[in-house]
Amino acid sequence: MTNQGQRGTGFAGPQVAPPWGGDAEGGAGGLVLRGVHTHIGAYHILHGVDLAIPKGQLTMLLGRNGAGKTTTLRTIMGLWQASQGRVSFAGRDITKLSTPQIAELNIAYVPESMGIFSDLTVKENMLLAARSAKRASQMDEDRLKWIFSLFPAVEKFWNHPAGKLSGGQKQMLAVARAIVEPRELLIVDEPSKGLAPAIINNMIDAFAQLKASGVTILLVEQNINFAKRLGDTVAVMDNGVVVHAGSMAELAQDAGLQQSLLGLAL
């Protein structure tokens, strides 16, 4: 389904129906944005984003540079406040919540910069994200073992300063940190950016396992192959609005749609 030309429609505009068939208010337990506008200073970045992220699925958010993908994620996390519209998660309005309150709903966020604390060790980075643990020994051992199986580098460099890790290792740590405790929703901004192909494959395997564990995942991606291999559903943004939402398989099979939305073939 495409919704081109929604710019500025806000609440009153046409909605992008949830592709999994639930209601558009997050009643199915997912994340829903309705008519979200975001201003950063004098700039109007999001022009009425309508987006539904189905529970338990992996949704890819695609679009050209400057389309508003990162702004959408930051608005969801409360790092930038929506000036208009509504963000709801599991049926609860989270539009006006602060970032820590949103994180307390078991929503984890990995920014494009990865947000690694370089002066802290890998262990300390993980401990910080484990809100229920005061010491490393109090972290869930079984979960850590599972994380180590997904990202062996995290175990290997456990006591090393995170700033000394390579780009790929930092990305693994960033995702590992986000899932150190069970999460309802995982939001990751460009996880494959700048990574070597071998590490991208490792990352794809990890996200596939995470998806299988039932976590709802929203990924912003520029790497089309990455998106194609992982995505259940897809939304495409352009100029601050969602211009297409549907199943990933549907988009992958429609070369004309890819060309018109993304300017390239999958």
Next chain:
Amino acid sequence: MKTDFDWKPLALVPLLAAGVFPFIGSGSTWLTLTVAGLAMGMIIFIIASGLTLVFGLMDVLNFGHGVFIALGAFVATSVLGAMSDWTGSQELWRNLVAVLPAMLIAMLVAGAVGLAFERFIVRPVYGQHLKQILITMGGMIIGEELIKVIWGPAQIALPLPEAMRGSLLVGEAAIEKYRLIAVVVGVLVFALLAWTLSRTKIGLLIRAGVQDREMVESLGYRIKRLFVGVFVVGSALAGLGGVMWGLYQQNVIPQMGAQVNVLIFIVIIIGGLGSTGGALIGALLVGLMANYTGFLAPKVALFSNIALMAAVLLWRPQGIYPVTNR
């Protein structure tokens, strides 16, 4: 993978001390000046440690930090004045019974005033550096005037307790007892801070917040509450530093905070904004430099710390221990 500690800044302190030795000539004079410089540096560190974390965590430029120094010192004049029987004793333990409550009460008062200062003066200007500078300087002026209202505008003597006066002779060098006490207190404060920052979750949060506060919030922590806590502790430490500084100078004036403010900012810039380890090295360098130049070339003593800061910034433009991600 290399995990080497950056030891080069640590070498600066012994290098400076060793470097001036040939110019001083006399070993005993050198030792006296060095202990005096270390004592002064430790007191400055106690004052500066909170300020550097305040800046690191919330990017807040608090030019009013000096008011907590003066407040702590004036509270000490009242407490120690009321315990003159104890401070007049020749027994060290009786002196400590007076000095320790003076320090604790000074810290409590400075911390409480710090809480109000953050709420009413700093909080309305988060993210606005120019307004922060203006309003916190204004806050310090108001604080100084309130001190004058309570204690009067004149200089007040803050004599050392009896057993803390005088010097110990090490060879031919005379080492003032109080300077040794100041070094011990400074080491204890640094050890406590280092332990808190490296071994506790709160410390971990502070270190992480100094690097990337937005990410700390994304992990579910309310960094503004953390900042209030750090601001209060920083104010309390400034109050403690004020007591130490007042006893070091043996008198207090309402403007003493403003006078020390310049040194503190030099220290936190040398150390790297947000770095407590850097603040310690910076404070020791400033203390030593002030004492050495005061002896060797009194006319350039005032300029020496500015020159030191410029030299360090030419070597490491973001300070000796720059906080990553800033």
